Amino acid sequence: MSSQNIYILGIESSCDDTAASVIYNGKILSNIVASQKIHEEFGGVVPELASRAHQQNIVPVVHQALAKANITKEQLNAIAFTRGPGLMGSLLVGTSFAKSLAYGLNIPLIDVNHIQGHILAHFIDEEGFEKPPFPFLAMTISGGHTQIVRVDNHFDMTVIGETIDDAVGEAYDKSGKILGLGYPAGPEIDKRAQHGNPKAYKFTKPKVDGLNFSFSGLKTAILYFIQREVKANPNFIEENLNNICASIQYTIIGILIDKLKLATKQTNIKHIAIGGGVSANSGIRQALKNGEQKFGWTTYVPKFEFTTDNAAMIAIVGYLKFLDEDFASQDVMASARLKI
C-alpha cells in the first residue's frame, strides 16, 4: 500500500469524554469530543455533563468525525483506540467498538497508550506549531497527570518524574474549592492571578527528592492558611482573592519550573514539550517563555484542542504505529493500569 494516503480513525474513551478523530497523513481532518452539540444534531438525549455514557455517544461521535473529515468508513486504513490507562468500564466501550469496526472493515487495529498520546500530540502536522527534536523532555500536566518523560524516539520513552500524590490540575481544583470557586477552578485562578500580587502570601514548597512532584501538602497548607485567616476576618477571601490566587499560582509554577530545571540539568536536554489541559495556563506559559531566555530552553506547546483528553492524539499515535506496521491483534484487551 502507498504510504501517501493514509486515513486513520482514532477513538478515545478512557475517562469522562468520548472522542473520535480522523487523521490523514499526520494532519487532523476532524477532532470531535462528545458534547451537547452532537446530541442536538442527532436529536438524542442530553445526559448530565459528568455522566456521559460512552455507549450512547460513541456511534454519533464516530459518525460526526467521519462526516467532518468528509470520508466514508470504507476509506479508512486502520482503527486506533485508547487501550489504557483509564477507567475499565470506559475503556471497554472504546476497545470493543474499535475491535468490531476494524474486524468488520477488515483493516488493521492499533492499540494506543493514552499517556503516549498526550506526548505524541506534538507530532500532529499543524501550521505554526513546531515538532520537538529527539531527545526531548515531555511534561504532561493535567487534572489526572503530572509527569516528566524523557523521549528518545516516538516509542522510546522513560518516565523520569511523576507526582507521588495529587496531580497539578487537582491542586488548582482543590484550592479553588477551598476558595469557593467553581469546578474546574484552574482557569479562574489563572485569570485572577494576573491581577494579584504573587508574593502576597508565602506557601512552603514540598520537599520531594529527585524529579517527583507532590501537591497534597500544598493543598493542606492553603486550607489551614485560609481557615486561620477567615477566623480573624470573615471577609478575608473576598477582600484578597486576587492576591491569594496569584500566590497559589506562583507557588505551583515554582514547583513545576524547579523540577524542569533539575530535569534539564540531569539529562542535559533543553527541548521541553508541554501537554495536558493545564498547559493552557497563561502563568505557566509565561514561565516557560522566561525559561527560554534564562536557561536556554526551547519549549513546545501544542494547539489547545490537542492538549486535553482528545482523539486526535490517539489518531496521530495510530498513524505513527501504522508507518511502523505495529498492529494489535483481535485478542487485545483494555488495560486500566497500562504503563508507558
Add this chain to the structure above:
Amino acid sequence: MEIVYTLNDLKAVAKQLIENIRSKTLLLYGDMGVGKTTLVKAIVEELGSIDNVSSPSFSIVNEYKTVDYLIYHFDLYRINGIEEAYNFGIEEYLYSNNWSIIEWPDIAKDILPKHFDKIELSINDDNTRTLHINNI
C-alpha cells in the same frame, strides 16, 4: 476502636488498622486535607504493594498490585449519582474479591458488600489525627 496519631506514626497506624478490620472494603470518611490519600498510601504499602499511590480524584479509580490481590483505590467525589457509578462498572470492582478503599464513599452506600469497614478521620487542634474504625 480509636487511634490518635501524627504523620510520623503512619506506618504503625496502617499496620494496626489492617489488624483491626474485618473486610476488604474500606470506606474512608474525612474532610479535605485531613490526610485520606496519605493514609491510603501507608495502607497500600502495608498490604505489600510497591506501586505508587496517587490521588484518584480525577481518574476515579486507581489500581495497585500486591502478590495476591489488586487494590482498588476510589475517589467518588466527582460521581454525581449511582447511575454514573454503574456506568464505570463499580459493582465489578466491589464484588471482585479484591481490596476496595473508597474515599467519599456515600454515593455507593446502597451497593456495598454485606461486610465493610468504616474509617473516620478527623483533625485535632494540635494537628494530630484521630481515626475511628467501625466493623460493619
